[in-house]
Amino acid sequence: xxxxxxxxxxxxxxxxxxxxxxxxxxxxxxxxxxxxxxxxxxxxxxxxxxxxxxxxxxxxxxxxxxxxxxxxxxxxxxxxxxxxxxxxxxxxxxxxxxxxxxxxxxxxxxxxxxxxxxxxxxxxxxxxxxxxxxxxxxxxxxxxxxxxxxxxxxxxxxxxxxxxxxxxxxxxxxxxxxxxxxxxxxxxxxxxxxxxxxxxxxxxxxxxxxxxxxxxxxxxxxxxxxxxxxxxxxxxxxxxxxxxxxxx
Amino acid sequence: xxxxxxxxxxxxxxxxxxxxxxxxxxxxxxxxxxxxxxxxxxxxxxxxxxxxxxxxxxxxxxxxxxxxxxxxxxxxxxxxxxxxxxxxxxxxxxxxxxxxxxxxxxxxxxxxxxxxxxxxxxxxxxxxxxxxxxxxxxxxxxxxxxxxxxxxxxxxxxxxxxxxxxxxxxxxxxxxxxxxxxxxxxxxxxxxxxxxxxxxxxxxxxxxxxxxxxxxxxxxxxxxxxxxxxxxxxxxxxxxxxxxxxxx
DNA sequence: TAAATAGTGTCTGTAAGACAGTATAAA
DNA sequence: TTTATACTGTCTTACAGACACTATTTA
Numbered sequence: 001x002x003x004x005x006x007x008x009x010x011x012x013x014x015x016x017x018x019x020x021x022x023x024x025x026x027x028x029x030x031x032x033x034x035x036x037x038x039x040x041x042x043x044x045x046x047x048x049x050x051x052x053x054x055x056x057x058x059x060x061x062x063x064x065x066x067x068x069x070x071x072x073x074x075x076x077x078x079x080x081x082x083x084x085x086x087x088x089x090x091x092x093x094x095x096x097x098x099x100x101x102x103x104x105x106x107x108x109x110x111x112x113x114x115x116x117x118x119x120x121x122x123x124x125x126x127x128x129x130x131x132x133x134x135x136x137x138x139x140x141x142x143x144x145x146x147x148x149x150x151x152x153x154x155x156x157x158x159x160x161x162x163x164x165x166x167x168x169x170x171x172x173x174x175x176x177x178x179x180x181x182x183x184x185x186x187x188x189x190x191x192x193x194x195x196x197x198x199x200x201x202x203x204x205x206x207x208x209x210x211x212x213x214x215x216x217x218x219x220x221x222x223x224x225x226x227x228x229x230x231x232x233x234x235x236x237x238x239x240x241x242x243x244x245x246x247x248x
Numbered sequence: 249x250x251x252x253x254x255x256x257x258x259x260x261x262x263x264x265x266x267x268x269x270x271x272x273x274x275x276x277x278x279x280x281x282x283x284x285x286x287x288x289x290x291x292x293x294x295x296x297x298x299x300x301x302x303x304x305x306x307x308x309x310x311x312x313x314x315x316x317x318x319x320x321x322x323x324x325x326x327x328x329x330x331x332x333x334x335x336x337x338x339x340x341x342x343x344x345x346x347x348x349x350x351x352x353x354x355x356x357x358x359x360x361x362x363x364x365x366x367x368x369x370x371x372x373x374x375x376x377x378x379x380x381x382x383x384x385x386x387x388x389x390x391x392x393x394x395x396x397x398x399x400x401x402x403x404x405x406x407x408x409x410x411x412x413x414x415x416x417x418x419x420x421x422x423x424x425x426x427x428x429x430x431x432x433x434x435x436x437x438x439x440x441x442x443x444x445x446x447x448x449x450x451x452x453x454x455x456x457x458x459x460x461x462x463x464x465x466x467x468x469x470x471x472x473x474x475x476x477x478x479x480x481x482x483x484x485x486x487x488x489x490x491x492x493x494x495x496x
Numbered sequence: 497t498a499a500a501t502a503g504t505g506t507c508t509g510t511a512a513g514a515c516a517g518t519a520t521a522a523a
Numbered sequence: 524t525t526t527a528t529a530c531t532g533t534c535t536t537a538c539a540g541a542c543a544c545t546a547t548t549t550a
Contacts, residue, residue, distance in 0.1 A: 431529090432529080432530090433528080433529080449528090449529080449530085450529090450530070450531075450532095453529080453530065453531090454530095454531085469527095469528080469529090473526090473527045473528025473529065474527090474528055474529040474530075475528095475529080476528080476529060476530090477529085477530090
């Protein structure tokens, strides 16, 4: 530390507020990935009280020299054992949960994040215990939402799903759950998994094509069927938005 | 505290994490209101270092027994002197700002909130110093965004405006900036102030009418012109969304 | 050739944007 | 009667949804 910055810090210390509550801040994660036509989320099972044995979101304390988003990336790597250097992952802030009684042990404010992992739409990335003991495991979202979860994590998971489902109406964020190059059918599969519905393939192609970049290349056709065009997507606004089919 | 809850707390204490950073958490506010056809925001001028004399968002520390949202309501009342018991106000969480260097004095995580005050579209609610010394004052949003602000508050204000502008495309949240009963022209004025544009009155009426509830009553016509129908709005999704005119 | 998938064409209904025209009330 | 505002009607264009049809590949 130079003399100047030391003097500056002393100067600033004089303006530091004297009294304020010191609160523990965590970064929690709603991790989504598409496997075998369904949406999955990575959850840990709690080993200690409270809520021992129940499902919880991965997460942990925000360190004193990192932002909540940096902590989210770090916890994602630690609790899933995923190599984030190689796996494409999209992380964005979801919301902050701050009810004073949400953790019965102590005051904890949680900054929840939405993390989207890229898959081929069929097989899920393998999860393994990282530095922590508890390993995360994949659970089908639309089923696990029926079950109770630790703390207010069921509400956070629900909020995360709502955010993703809504954002897919007016952005190309769904492409973040696929490899860099993907087919129209893969992208439609993501929409169908998240929205828990089916979409007409022809109309989906017509509406989505102008929002994507065509690489000009095609897949090797698999078992039966014509080869599909490969697209890429930059994060972009869809205008006008895709209409999610009404469920009501 | 009963014997049982005391025993339970001791039990939970045994599971309390031993080490974690204690962080100061604030609730900051982006307060919007429409006056004389333009969008305004309530800002305080800093009296102490750092950023002495610059504009900042109203806000303050989250107490140990309140949520961030409760703190936002409390700070809104304290720093603006507004009687929230009588003035309709909509508060929702915006985002959490947690860069470790965002306050040079100490580690502060801020949960920013968006607050919308109801006006008649012409005169702004009068602000007065509450319990704190510094009083907030109204500033035109689209002008003050050009100026520097304290901390990262300029970015927060920008995020708040983007959130409001976007949400008005697909919800009736704009009605939260008006009295419970309002005319179509008043509502269009809110859209024009926030989007900083002009909208065709006839088409706006046709698109918005089915999203609102007609009270059946009309205004006393002011200086020239026919009396306007009075509408109310419940928080509702607009489907399909209104298209905000492209600025690019 | 049969099956499976990719992609296009067509039809219909609805609604957006532009804007002219009508209705109501104050000055 | 003029003016100002509120509101409706009409025309054109565009696109969503439904779905039939063609194209391309593997078995």
